Amino acid sequence: MxxxxxxxxxxxxxxxxxxxxxxxxxxxxxxxxxxxxxxxxxxxxxxxxxxxxxxxxxxxxxxxxxxxxxxxxxxxxxxxxxELTKIELSEATKELEKATLEVENAETSKARLDASVELKKASARLEAINYLS
The missing domain is CATH 2.60.15.10 (F0F1 ATP synthase delta/epsilon subunit, N-terminal)
Structure with missing residues (x-):
């Protein structure tokens, strides 16, 4: 079923x-x-x-x-x-690295929270690429 x-x-x-x-x-x-x-x-x-x-x-x-x-x-x-658009693995990896740095360099709680959400999205993009390929 x-x-x-x-x-x-x-x-x-x-x-x-x-x-x-x-x-x-x-x-x-x-x-x-x-x-x-x-x-x-x-x-x-x-x-x-x-x-x-x-x-x-x-x-x-x-x-x-x-x-x-x-x-x-x-x-x-x-x-x-x-939306999952045509994104290359190398581009998604760079976005993940950038998002990780933004979390590490966040100076306020709000900036850290916003950066954390972007990090989760970047990580999900990378994982999605693996399922699409």
Missing amino acids: VMNIRVLTPDRVICSTTADEVVLPGLTGQVGVLDGHAALITALDTGLLRIKSNEKWTPIILCGGLAEIDQNQVTVLVNDVE
């Missing part, structure tokens, strides 16, 4: 499909979801959502939100998603 997954932002439906497996970026780590998963509502961090269907992974970069899992229905409500 397969699961139904929907990814929604406040203004649009990102995807509505079936999946064999879903991996969510939870606040305390990754949350793996398989057929028959127990009912759960969890907060999501900025990171990579992965959807496995027909032995192929589809990555989506999420920018925080919530997920509800109930009776093989996975509903992901997020603030925003980052």
Whole structure:
């Protein structure tokens, strides 16, 4: 049996499909979801959502939100998603290095928090490239 997954932002439906497996970026780590998963509502961090269907992974970069899992229905409500454009591995690696330096050099709590979010996005981009190649 397969699961139904929907990814929604406040203004649009990102995807509505079936999946064999879903991996969510939870606040305390990754949350793996398989057929028959127990009912759960969890907060999501900025990171990579992965959807496995027909032995192929589809990555989506999420920018925080919530997920509800109930009776093989996975509903992901997020603030925003980052579109996966054609990005080269070398470029993504440079962005990750730059984001890491920004976190290390942040002088205020707000700057550190903003830099941390960018670091999570850069890390998710790099991970997404690995799934796309």
